[in-house]
Amino acid sequence: MSSPNPFDQQKPIPGVHKIIAVSSGKGGVGKSTVSSNLAVSLAQAGKRVGLLDADIYGPSQPRMMGALNQKPEITKDNKIKPIERHGIKVMSMGFLVDEDMAVAWRGPMLFKAMNQLFYDVEWGELDYLLIDLPPGTGDVQLSMVQKVPVDGAITVCTPQNIALADVKKSLDMFQRVNVPLLGVIENMAYFINPANPDEKLQIFPKGDLLSFLDSKQITHIAEIPMMTEIALASEMGIPHTAQKSGDPVSEAYKLVAEKIMQQV
Numbered sequence: 001m002s003s004p005n006p007f008d009q010q011k012p013i014p015g016v017h018k019i020i021a022v023s024s025g026k027g028g029v030g031k032s033t034v035s036s037n038l039a040v041s042l043a044q045a046g047k048r049v050g051l052l053d054a055d056i057y058g059p060s061q062p063r064m065m066g067a068l069n070q071k072p073e074i075t076k077d078n079k080i081k082p083i084e085r086h087g088i089k090v091m092s093m094g095f096l097v098d099e100d101m102a103v104a105w106r107g108p109m110l111f112k113a114m115n116q117l118f119y120d121v122e123w124g125e126l127d128y129l130l131i132d133l134p135p136g137t138g139d140v141q142l143s144m145v146q147k148v149p150v151d152g153a154i155t156v157c158t159p160q161n162i163a164l165a166d167v168k169k170s171l172d173m174f175q176r177v178n179v180p181l182l183g184v185i186e187n188m189a190y191f192i193n194p195a196n197p198d199e200k201l202q203i204f205p206k207g208d209l210l211s212f213l214d215s216k217q218i219t220h221i222a223e224i225p226m227m228t229e230i231a232l233a234s235e236m237g238i239p240h241t242a243q244k245s246g247d248p249v250s251e252a253y254k255l256v257a258e259k260i261m262q263q264v
């Protein structure tokens with residue numbers, strides 16, 4: 001007899017009204033950057049927002065949200081209090097263990113860690129919980145989007161055709177678990193030269209993403225440029241959207257937030 005899968009039973013997260021997963025078929029395309037900027041935009045639209053960094057092996061949100069080396073409080077009933085930054089409640093494995101420790105986790109330890117992140121956090125009431133998933137479409141990601149009732153998913157990708165195969169894998173994963181795909185955010189769509197902001201450079205060649213999405217009737221939610229400023233903002237721990245308003249990037253995120261609020 002096979003051992004029971006601890007993720008078989010789907011359970012809601014108390015107090016959390018809507019859950020949105022941010023995924024990508026491969027690493028480094030900007031999931032964590034998109035998650036943090038979008039979380040701030042949703043909060044700016046008046047929503048109560050949580051950000052769960054589910055990347056157990058490589059948590060990014062402590063740095064991106066300006067909460068590096070923070071240790072969360074534990075409540076009387078043994079719940080973990082998220083760290084609040086930029087109007088967002090943030091939770092990350094990075095707050096609980098040393099960066100180099102989590103890397104070795106497999107099997108039961110991994111499931112225990114996931115359960116803790118999903119169910120032992122005192123979120124309070126949240127309109128939206130964004131889950132910044134680990135990169136890829138393997139068992140861990142699949143378990144995560146099955147474990148909690150995800151209301152919608154966003155896939156982040158870059159423009160070139162090499163990335164398209166990974167987009168397809170993400171779509172396939174969400175279809176298999178019946179999670180509605182809200183659409184795709186094309187990150188690093190072009191590069192804006194910091195010395196001349198009017199100059200757009202196509203770093204990654206444009207591929208067939210748009211026609212592919214069109215053929216599958218999947219929404220192309222937004223195109224976010226690659227900008228030194230965006231990366232610097234994340235390094236500083238203040239997401240771009242928390243620093244600026246009215247510029248094209250913040251406006252793009254504002255539109256993404258509006259689309260999400262309409263759909264979910």
Ligand SMILES: Nc1ncnc2c1ncn2[C@@H]1O[C@H](COP(=O)(O)OP(=O)(O)OP(=O)(O)O)[C@@H](O)[C@H]1O
Pocket residue numbers: 024026027028029030031032033034055058060134135187188224225226227228230231232234235
């Ligand atoms: N639009 C952008 N413009 C400039 N830099 C960006 C942009 N998006 C992401 N980056 C930078 O690219 C790097 C990778 O981004 P990020 O960590 O968000 O990707 P990820 O998909 O979450 O990666 P991982 O798969 O490791 O979790 C970071 O240094 C980030 O600052």
Ligand SMILES: [Mg+2]
Pocket residue numbers: 031032033055060132
């Ligand atoms: Mg990440």
